[in-house]
Amino acid sequence: MPGRKSIGRKLNYEWNFWFLWEYRALIFIGVLTTVGFAVGTTILGLMVGVVIGLGRLLGGTWLRLPLTGFVELFRCTPLLVQLVWLYYALPVLSGLQISAWVAATLALTFYASSFFAEIFRGGVTSIDAGQWDGARAIGMRRLQILRRIILPQAFRNMLPAIMNQSVMQLKNTSLVSTVAVADLLYQGSIITAATYRPLEVYTLVAVLYFLILFPLTRLSSQLEKWLVR
Amino acid sequence: MNKTIFQDVADGRPMIQVNQLKKSFGANQVLRGVSLEVERGSVTSLIGPSGSGKSTLLRCCNLLEIPDGGQIRFGQKTFDFSAPKTTLTDRMASAYRAETGMVFQNFNLFPHMSVLENVIEGLVTVRRMPINHARDIGCAQLQKVGLTDKQADYPARLSGGQKQRVAIARALAMSPEVLLLDEVTSSLDPELVDEVLGVIRQLATDGMTMILVTHEMSFAQNVCDKVIFMAEGVIVESGSPAEVFENSNHERTRQFLARYKRTNHAEVRS
Numbered sequence: 001m002p003g004r005k006s007i008g009r010k011l012n013y014e015w016n017f018w019f020l021w022e023y024r025a026l027i028f029i030g031v032l033t034t035v036g037f038a039v040g041t042t043i044l045g046l047m048v049g050v051v052i053g054l055g056r057l058l059g060g061t062w063l064r065l066p067l068t069g070f071v072e073l074f075r076c077t078p079l080l081v082q083l084v085w086l087y088y089a090l091p092v093l094s095g096l097q098i099s100a101w102v103a104a105t106l107a108l109t110f111y112a113s114s115f116f117a118e119i120f121r122g123g124v125t126s127i128d129a130g131q132w133d134g135a136r137a138i139g140m141r142r143l144q145i146l147r148r149i150i151l152p153q154a155f156r157n158m159l160p161a162i163m164n165q166s167v168m169q170l171k172n173t174s175l176v177s178t179v180a181v182a183d184l185l186y187q188g189s190i191i192t193a194a195t196y197r198p199l200e201v202y203t204l205v206a207v208l209y210f211l212i213l214f215p216l217t218r219l220s221s222q223l224e225k226w227l228v229r
Numbered sequence: 230m231n232k233t234i235f236q237d238v239a240d241g242r243p244m245i246q247v248n249q250l251k252k253s254f255g256a257n258q259v260l261r262g263v264s265l266e267v268e269r270g271s272v273t274s275l276i277g278p279s280g281s282g283k284s285t286l287l288r289c290c291n292l293l294e295i296p297d298g299g300q301i302r303f304g305q306k307t308f309d310f311s312a313p314k315t316t317l318t319d320r321m322a323s324a325y326r327a328e329t330g331m332v333f334q335n336f337n338l339f340p341h342m343s344v345l346e347n348v349i350e351g352l353v354t355v356r357r358m359p360i361n362h363a364r365d366i367g368c369a370q371l372q373k374v375g376l377t378d379k380q381a382d383y384p385a386r387l388s389g390g391q392k393q394r395v396a397i398a399r400a401l402a403m404s405p406e407v408l409l410l411d412e413v414t415s416s417l418d419p420e421l422v423d424e425v426l427g428v429i430r431q432l433a434t435d436g437m438t439m440i441l442v443t444h445e446m447s448f449a450q451n452v453c454d455k456v457i458f459m460a461e462g463v464i465v466e467s468g469s470p471a472e473v474f475e476n477s478n479h480e481r482t483r484q485f486l487a488r489y490k491r492t493n494h495a496e497v498r499s
Binding site: 131142153 | 319320331341
């Protein structure tokens, strides 16, 4: 081709977003799936994480050891590997067929719970030992002290980290597209395959993630300011 | 209220008897066999250099630390820590602590609760008392320490002396049989010490049994019935304030007290 230069050539790409309107239903389902997975697994992960954190704080060695093992296993391996392993390897090993949705839910929940467990444990241990002394001195039991004295104070310390982890959790849901769960990213890849216009599609996908998360991060920084008062 | 632990002993034994108490933290033996007796209504002060085990002894008396050996008898309840396998459950220890009050050097008030909520927390959560009844008791205790007008405030807004008086009210609300005071004026500014000592002096007048770890020597001398001097995990000597402060036969006690007199005089001069 005459005049062709491989470096610094201007791409004459014509942006056109209008065709995406046709795919609004697919995109809407993708957004719902992403938000649904994020909210659902964050809540499940919080619950499992609190139970694990409590076990590690109050349990004996026989309980602490396996829980620590669980937390470290899920903290120190990539979520994508966990997801793929749960979906492809676990059925082979156990003979139990699980759907992509179940595998995705399990992986996201366990992954989140391992981080939430650490946040919970860190929040509780950050409270001055004098608070335990003061509460024990008036005869309070361990669980009473946790519920009435330690957790209300620890929760303030934990909240920024919980919000941060929840934001990451929503972004992490994009990995479920690899096992064909119809989240926002997966729908994007479907639309791309049909239209061959990845630039517009993935730009829209990025904008949608941002539009979901930006208000959330604003809210969390407002919350932090309010808690510091 | 359940006071079975402290039913008076008919045979005239002292209310509290500690026998050969031992406690180690790792390789560090903090209590090396400590024995003492406390009569009902008496005020006992524990004095001695830092690291002598006074605070650990006090914390053991409240089972905040579990001793490694020896016995503690409070009223009719005996805890034997020398038994090969002492099983002291959280429930037993908590029930015991509910009946022995303790006040700490750093107050340990609950910052997320108001003054009144701090005082009634034990009544509501541990004794399961109806809130209205608990509030009446809480207000009465706050009146006793002169803080009726602060009941709705949060601890962060109080002075150190006020915080410590709230902590005393919180301990008293449980109507304990004995009050353990662990260096309760040590983290206070000098001008705030007297308001706390005043409250304690009033409690002594009212007949409250107290054991206190203190560096306030003149207070120990004037208010206490008995003074115990500890060093390196053992009791060097114990007796009336006159015996210990004026006529001690022990070189260690005399050295310790002399150092106190020197620093006090230096402070007065400077």
